[in-house]
Amino acid sequence: MLVSGFTFNAFSENTYLLHDATKECVVVDPGCYSRDEQQALREFIAAEQLRVVLLVNTHAHIDHVLGNQFILDTYKVPFLLHEADVATLRAVQTYAPSYGFAQYQPADPTGTLVAGEPIRFGNTELEVRFAPGHAPGHVIFYHAPSQVVIGGDVLFQGSIGRTDLPGGDYATLIRSIKTELLSLPDEVTVYPGHGPATTIGAERVSNPFLK
Template sequence: MKYLIIPVTPFQQNCTLIWCEKTNKAALVDPGGNPERIKAEIEKQGVTLDKILLTHGHIDHVGAAGLMAEEFDVKVYGPHIGDKFLFEQLPHQSQTFGFPPCGSFEPDTYLEDGDRIELGELTLNTLHCPGHTPGHVVFHHADSSMALVGDVLFRGSIGRTDFPGSNHGQLLQSITGKLWPLGEQVTFIPGHGPNSTFGEERRSNPFVADQLFA
């Protein structure tokens, strides 16, 4: 799996373009804004957009998803239906956080834990990881030991749990119960900031390091 991180929105959200090298079929993960920038990168890489994947329903992750889906005639997958209320609130979210106006829309398919996403010859596994939002999901590509974790986990930190529907205990359980079993070797792309590995976070993350739960 090849990927390119495209920082978007004033929040510098990591929109990620992923693609299958054999088929050139691509997916956008969390296109939160700056659609012209995203379209330029798709053209530059010479890939064919096949679908859009969303980790959760916050505006900085989904703000351009509806527009991109319509323009490229592709479907939107994810997150879990637990975030349905956030899609209904997109106009309010855009006003609250100073984003360009964004109408409410719904993904074509909400995802469940264990659902598989096919992208060319790649298969991504869906993990429902609530806590930051009720319907947050993570996409894992086992063959390349990569995970796209949205705002569940960051290098040296974890997702905020002061939003409507957030739950700190659930977030910790999602990280330790869903992500850690994937293996310390897994490199993850967070929703903001630099990549890291699960192993590094288990050793040094001040919120979820192993020694905190010993």
């Protein structure tokens, strides 16, 4: 599985395209808001001859969902979100203008992400792991053959997700990290929702929040 990343919007959010040799592609957390951002994503997909087959959100805070409707309008694909974060998603339209996103277009999921039920595309199968604490319905996506996890806002290089937003809880987040991420091999690369990629081993040793 290949991971192609983009950094979008004022929150410097990481959007990921997951694809393999079949050219089928899953869009994770599209933060593209401006026309330039949307065009950059669309042009990459076209240049790589990718076929978008699915949209998923690790969680539904504003910076991770700004481009949901753009993806749905452009590629006509299913949209999956954990049921515990549907309320988080629906709240975005109430506060988006106050964050400067007056043109935000809300999108409704067409299906549900469930921990333990894999996502399949092309020749790839992703494991869905439930990792609340930053958001009540946060999930991560693990691909063991590639030693890759798409981690959203759970674990960062040298840091962890914030827990002061509605539905956040520090103890729950630490438990999620220890059970769902630190249980993975040290060699696994973590692609987070913000900032550079890291590894499980590096965070196990040096992350000050995990001592």
